[in-house]
Amino acid sequence: MIDKFELLGLVAAFLTTSAYVPQVYKTWKTKSAGNISLTMYISMFVGIVLWLIYGIHLNSFAMIVANSITAILTLIIIGFKVRYK
Amino acid sequence: MIDKFELLGLVAAFLTTSAYVPQVYKTWKTKSAGNISLTMYISMFVGIVLWLIYGIHLNSFAMIVANSITAILTLIIIGFKVRYK
Numbered sequence: 001m002i003d004k005f006e007l008l009g010l011v012a013a014f015l016t017t018s019a020y021v022p023q024v025y026k027t028w029k030t031k032s033a034g035n036i037s038l039t040m041y042i043s044m045f046v047g048i049v050l051w052l053i054y055g056i057h058l059n060s061f062a063m064i065v066a067n068s069i070t071a072i073l074t075l076i077i078i079g080f081k082v083r084y085k
Numbered sequence: 086m087i088d089k090f091e092l093l094g095l096v097a098a099f100l101t102t103s104a105y106v107p108q109v110y111k112t113w114k115t116k117s118a119g120n121i122s123l124t125m126y127i128s129m130f131v132g133i134v135l136w137l138i139y140g141i142h143l144n145s146f147a148m149i150v151a152n153s154i155t156a157i158l159t160l161i162i163i164g165f166k167v168r169y170k
Binding site for chain 2: 014020023043044051
């Protein structure tokens with residue numbers, strides 16, 4: 001049976017990860033990334049990769065899942081920013 | 086001596102937390118929150134509070150520091166969004 005705190009972590013993972021999806025969709029749809037701060041997303045991306053390493057160290061499934069997906073989403077947003085300016 | 090993974094966690098905390106500061110500053114300066122998605126920030130805020138509880142459970146100082154500050158920053162952005170529309 002999954003530990004209730006791990007379940008809480010997975011709900012947290014879902015909420016903070018899915019929060020990025022509207023931004024990815026909006027940027028893709030409008031093909032414009034004007035008001036996105038590249039520094040913010042690069043800082044976020046590096047931080048998320050470090051959280052991923054930290055989560056692996058703590059053997060926390062929720063942190064590994066959340067930070068792997070969020071890393072990919074932030075990388076997509078950075079890609080859009082570079083491409084669409 | 087601070088454990089090297091806890092140090093890594095603190096660097097991750099600094100990067101992902103400080104990433105919100107430009108958004109808080111920009112919204113405060115421009116007094117406009119037009120392109121901020123309220124649903125995204127509410128989902129982010131609830132998720133961060135859950136990560137805070139998860140971090141307390143894991144006794145992870147880095148997660149507690151990061152999520153406490155990020156919760157406050159996202160709450161400020163939500164406040165601005167409600168106030169400035």
